[in-house]
Amino acid sequence: MAYDEDLATRVREMVGELRGVREQKMFGGIAFMVGGNMAVGVHGEDLIVRLDPAEHDAALARAGARTFDLSGRPMQGWLLVEPSALSTERRLRAWVDRGTAFAASLPPKASKKR
Secondary structure, three states, rough: OOOHHHHHHHHHHHOOOOOOEEEEEEEOOEEEEEEEEEEEEEEEEEEEEEOOOHHHHHHHOOOEEEEOOOOOOOOOOEEOOOOHHHOHHHHHHHHEEEEEEEEHOOOOOOOOOO
């Protein structure tokens, strides 16, 4: 599945301000990793956001958010956000900031040499 390159560019510009961010192909899309932990990504036309599992249900109340579930096994703390909820830079920034803050709060993972 191809992913929305325009959305990926918008996210890339936002996370480019942070240290230790790298891109990785994942879930048939692209993921942005902070300290080796996934923060946000793009899958199809949707934004993937990783957040504290304790915040999952409350985040679902936000417009356009749904549980990330590609295999029939929903992942607590992982959301997909539809394009209509990302129409402004402010809306996108709120989700990107949430994902990057959570990933940064996790212990760094050792990077794999390629």
